[in-house]
Amino acid sequence: MTPHKRERGRPRGFEISHALDQAIGVFWACGYDGADLDALTKAMGISRSSFYAAFTDKSELFQRVIERYAETLGARPVAAMETAPSLHEALRRFGKAIVDLAHTDDVPLGCLVACVGAEKAATDPKIGALVLQIIATTQERIEAALACHAPTAVARGAHSVAASLCVALMQSCAIKARVGFPIQKMRSEVRANLATIEEALSD
Amino acid sequence: MTPHKRERGRPRGFEISHALDQAIGVFWACGYDGADLDALTKAMGISRSSFYAAFTDKSELFQRVIERYAETLGARPVAAMETAPSLHEALRRFGKAIVDLAHTDDVPLGCLVACVGAEKAATDPKIGALVLQIIATTQERIEAALACHAPTAVARGAHSVAASLCVALMQSCAIKARVGFPIQKMRSEVRANLATIEEALSD
């Protein structure tokens, strides 16, 4: 992006994006209130002072974390769909990705945005707006990918409906995983649900 | 149930179920950590001492609140489906009920179980188990209602798949409402999604 001439003074000793990646894990596992500054700074590998210098405060960090998550981990299912060679493959890979995402590192924490972000949204309008925008973007990308893979469905608007169902499926996976729904049962449910969606796209 | 001979001593001055109903609103709006004892006892209309005498502690109360919610407000969509005269009506009423539930009292807080309960589940196994059981029961009741309304779909197992999609739709509504998704857009999305589900049940 901007090469930007070298800054004066001692350079930052850590990568912002890497620190955010570590913070993701804490918020994801503990929730917003459960993630205390000690746990966060320890996971990020920085001191309290560096923390406040770089991220202003906890709620500011949380926003950055949500954004980072949405750009990386959270975007996997959509990306999987976009890069697939066919409609069937797109849905198959999407299904695998949403289950895997909800069980990242074999820990069933669901989705940071859908579970932690949404809960916090009720008391923090900025988080609400952010999560809303992430969901909208996700749904739009899915819709576009489906339009590309199933062009005949576009006239009926079936791709929009299917995109909405895909988002619902993703969110449902997140919730169910977080409360301990068995992963194998989830895999087969998702498969069956996506088969129904595929059928709706191609008749 | 049990008539149970009159207790000795001064009778309780409030209804447990009514107190729970008031507590529902606080947890729903503030989340688990955001709901402090002052706000809870004030809403419930009881003193701190009465609170601890009746509910042991905050997390115990939260469980009772989740259960109460699931039996009352949260059961509305399923009940609407069960009492409908036809498949089409069942799905229509279910759709209306899930959107209304997510906007109870015109406040878009989503679902107490799916949003607040699921977030807390990661750090409280008892809540996780409780929410899981509530979701399972809900899905079973929907499955049974659909089997009743669409008997021809049962052989293919389509009613199970549809029930799973209905649950996903309900959870998705909850999340979207909580983050500020416009209600009108939600109504039309839900309608379209349920039309797809209905079609899958009847072809």
Added chain:
DNA sequence: TTATTTCTGGCCTAATCAGTCCATAAAAGG
């Protein structure tokens, strides 16, 4: 060298909060 910036680590504080305790009042049965 000097100025500038970020680093660390720890200490402090001001607030919040769950849970306990107590003294007293009120409502019921025996």
Added chain:
DNA sequence: CCTTTTATGGACTGATTAGGCCAGAAATAA
């Protein structure tokens, strides 16, 4: 009347927490 139970409200505790502050070290450009 006495016992039992729940009621009230306020005060208190102990723990946790976000955030601020400071002093000294380290790393870079000018």
